[in-house]
Amino acid sequence: MVRISEGEVMSQGLSYHIYSFWGLLPLWMLCASSANKCVVRHEVADCSHLRLTQVPADLPANITVLNLTHNQLRKLPPANFTRYSQLIILDGGFNSISKLESELCQKLPLLKVLNLQHNELSQLSDKTFVYCVNLTELHLTSNSIQKIKSNPFKNLKNLIKLDLAHNGLSSTKLGTELQLENLQELSLSNNKIHALRREELDFLGNSSLKKLELSSNQIKEFSSGCFHAIGKLSGLFLNNIQLGSSLTEKLCLELSNTSIQSLSLSNTQLYRTSNMTFFGLKETNLTMLDLSHNSLNKIANDSFAWLPHLEYLTLENNNIEHLSSRSFYGLLNVRYLNLKRSFTKQSTSLASLPKIDDFSFQWLKYLEHLNMEDNNFPGIKNNMFTGLIRLKYLSLSSSFTSLPTLTNETFLSLANSPLLILNLTRNKISKIESGAFSWLGHLEVLDLGLNEIGQELTGQEWRGLGNIVEIYLSYNKYLQLTSNSFALVPSLQQLMLRRVACKNVDISPSPFCSLRNLTILDLSNNNIANINEDMLEGLDKLEILDLQHNNLARLWKHANPGGPVHFLKGLSHLHVLNLESNGFDEIPQGAFKDLSELKSIDLGLNNLNILPPSLFDSQTSLKSLKLEKNLITSVDKNVFGPPFKNLTNLDMRFNPFDCTCESIAWFVNWINGTHANISGLPDDYLCNTPPQYHGLSVTFFDTSACKDSAPFELLFIINTSTLLFFIFIVLLVHFEGWRISFYWNVSVHRILGFKEIDRQPEQFEYAAYVIHAHKDRDWVWQHFSPMEEKDQSLKFCLEERDFEAGALELEAIVNSIKRSRKTIFVITQHLLKDPLCKRFKVHHAVQQAVEQNLDSIILIFLEEIPDYKLNHALCLRRGMFKSRCILNWPVQKERISAFHHKLQVALGSRNSVY
């Protein structure tokens, strides 16, 4: 990740695009350069869509499947396949192959499937497939084969599927001799076959065809015995052929006494059936009949009387006007009847509405599935479904022009049906009366969605539904709930009440209180604003709760009178919770604390910003978390740590993230390390603040600058204190360095054993050596000699007076200082400028002071000299000495005696630092 500063944003964004552009280029070149590269995986070579003009020669020799489809091959030269002798499946479809050599199969002895659809083959000779003995499937769809001469398929003794659809064949004749004894499926659809003749099908005399596909031909004739020429025929497909009633009748007669089981006659212009249409099928075991898309208008009485074995009948998409009580006569064994869109729909005038007479279904004793969707029935008659004693699944979705009221008699005719599922969606139902379903004691699923029901649910509506598991009521007009609304259906497990303008949900006791087995409750899209804390109390089996698109925000506000409403408490088995679009801007601390099995939670499209820490602590097995389109700025470990542990899906798109270390660093690191799917990353996760990150993806945020904040803080503290200490030392050395080095010298001398030299006064020749500038000699003379006179024991060493004549001045000074008990500096501006004093005398005096004692130096200031000047000129500071050793020459005369006294004290003091 790159950290981008404000000024770099533009250029960075630009270069990012350039990088991705350049990144694409090699990829594209890779594709281009790999134009001849087939993908080989597990002995399967895929060379499709590579514009090949030749069979690749460099594939592994042990491949068993070779896909050469969608190339520009003109032939399959057998020599090119020598290498691939292990091939079992060869697909050369969608090329321009016009010739096939017989040696191909010779090179491929194991070949089982050969697909050459959509090529330009026009001729098949006897030799073409002569070596293809092991072939089980041969696909030649969409070539230009117009005629089969002699017996090209004769050697295909193992062939199971042969597909010759979409060629120009005018006959079914594929050979002159018996052959294809193992063939099960033969497709000749979309050819130009006009007639089925015995002599053109007798090459199949030994075959057992499960499927003979002849759809989309122009068959006008079924010659006598044509189907009997085939060894065994069980499935016949004749869709999209203009048969009409008479040819259908002829067809059925030809099928008489065959083993036909499945007959498909979809879109054959069979407008009406008579009691003779299917007569020929009487002597068959037909189980499946497809009559869909026929515009079938009239089903004459007893039309199906010949089909007692039929199990599966589809009449979908027809135009039936009227079902009479004998229309389905004889269909004793039908299990599945499809009447979807089977009846007249064009007109809405009552006269032309389809009519179903009472007892129309009475013959269908074994019917289990009845689909009557998308019709236009005027209503349900009292005996409409009578006799369907095995009916389990009934779909009446959109079956009626309108079915305004479900009364206690509407489903009377189903009283004896063991119905399990009833679909009544899209029927404009507006009212359910009490006891409407009381006949349906076995019913498990009742679908009443997408109607116009608007009523109070007293609970009597569901009377008698003793086994009901699911009631779907979503998308209705309005439902006013009462405490008893579902009191009579305690077995209910799924209740869907989406967008029904649900009223009174906050009634007490709760409308759901008896639904102890409820696992799914959908209350979404109801604009519900008030619910009680105990609305879901006792629903401990609840697994899915949908409350999205309501108005529950107030319930979780701190400011809510009586405090936040904990309406999720106790739902310990909840797996899925949807609270999207509720306007939530607050979630109370323990809102989810009981939901320890939660796998998915949707809090998207709310106004959430700050979530309380530990909010999701119970959600350790969470798999999916949605928080898109909120106002979340910070993704904090304290909140999101626990739920992120096992997450597989996260959606936090479109939040105004604050891209600072405290707010986002942990999240960015988590994103980098997680395997979870994060939808919309990186484009929909943009920083809002701080300004320099605004509009950038959070994934650009550089976390290396923040890492873990704890060690960082420590480092900060250490760094800062080191720096401060350093500054302190520098300042100290700068301002007090002299003191340090001075005391250091002193200490070193002490430690190295220079004992304090505290000789008795009589051991010194002089009481003090007086250092002064030459110009100050008058003052010295004037003030020190009187003191000597007063006190005979006091003797100063005054340079002018006491130096031995002829002695070298420097040596004299050193000797004199050594023979003096103390050294007095008479400090004036003159002294500071006196070169000899400056360097030499002072140095020696200080040296002696260090060796002896700090008290041995006395400073007498005749004028005010700042410390820095003193230091600069003499390397002395006032601070080096005890205050009693620093004397100022008083300006006032009357203080001079006090000065003398002080000087005496200083001279008399012992040479000691203590």
Ligand SMILES: *[C@@H]1O[C@H](CO)[C@@H](O)[C@H](O)[C@H]1NC(C)=O
């Ligand atoms: C097929 O050949 C490839 C190399 O040509 C080899 O990696 C692979 O293991 C072979 N597969 C078998 C099943 O022998």
Ligand SMILES: *[C@@H]1O[C@H](CO)[C@@H](O)[C@H](O)[C@H]1NC(C)=O
């Ligand atoms: C057919 O396949 C078998 C192995 O399944 C092989 O032994 C036999 O040679 C093949 N027959 C021909 C004619 O290639």
Ligand SMILES: *[C@@H]1O[C@H](CO)[C@@H](O)[C@H](O)[C@H]1NC(C)=O
């Ligand atoms: C077929 O219906 C006609 C009347 O439409 C009737 O006369 C004839 O007996 C019926 N045939 C059979 C076999 O039921």
Ligand SMILES: *[C@@H]1O[C@H](CO)[C@@H](O)[C@H](O)[C@H]1NC(C)=O
């Ligand atoms: C249907 O309800 C009405 C009263 O609404 C009642 O008179 C009638 O007997 C009920 N019919 C059945 C079959 O229960």
Ligand SMILES: *[C@@H]1O[C@H](CO)[C@@H](O)[C@H](O)[C@H]1NC(C)=O
């Ligand atoms: C609730 O479910 C349990 C177990 O699945 C079942 O035994 C019980 O009969 C059900 N309760 C009702 C009222 O159907």
Ligand SMILES: *[C@@H]1O[C@H](CO)[C@@H](O)[C@H](O)[C@H]1NC(C)=O
């Ligand atoms: C995380 O998920 C795995 C597998 O989905 C599961 O085995 C594990 O118990 C889960 N961990 C937690 C803390 O729920």
Ligand SMILES: *[C@@H]1O[C@H](CO)[C@@H](O)[C@H](O)[C@H]1NC(C)=O
């Ligand atoms: C992302 O993770 C990889 C490996 O898990 C690590 O090498 C890399 O430094 C991480 N990048 C950032 C920006 O944290």
